[in-house]
Amino acid sequence: MLSSANGSRSPLIAALAGLALVAALALAAPAISGTSLPKLAKQVKKLKKQVKAIDQQEGPKGDPGARGATGAGGEDGEAGPVAVHYQVSNLTTIPANSEVPGLRSNCPSGMVPIGGGSQREVGSLAPPKRNEGEIHSGPVDRPVGDADNVPDAWSVDYANNTSDSYNIQIFAICVDPTSTSMATG
């Protein structure tokens, strides 16, 4: 430690200064015996050496520095595969001149619908007429207010204002999501 090194150094410097003074006086005053000068010079030299050694002493290791700033985020990884599943309901008959609400196609457990709709049975009356079709089509949470509060099925309300009955199917395009969330407003 610097302070303790300085603490050890101070008395030595004081001694060195004292010896230097005595040596100077000895040189200036012939009354002081000349035979003591080499001895004094030797002591001064020795003390100088000790002072130098103290100066060269390494202090104790300092405290660790503050932690550096967080580095930039890494690049995004490649997109993983997306599991897509088409769920098609059984055929439902839409009677002539009727409206049928709540036709559904339910995604497999754990999957969520990202699209859907209705399709007429292949080979049934075609082409579709203007006065028939979906009144409403969209994702629904079934049962309403379940634990995840995220849609599980595709729902269609269908109207057939023609004089013919025919069959339709509801389809849902389902995916296995990495995460889901729901917000309103």
Ligand SMILES: [Ca+2]
């Ligand atoms: Ca749900």
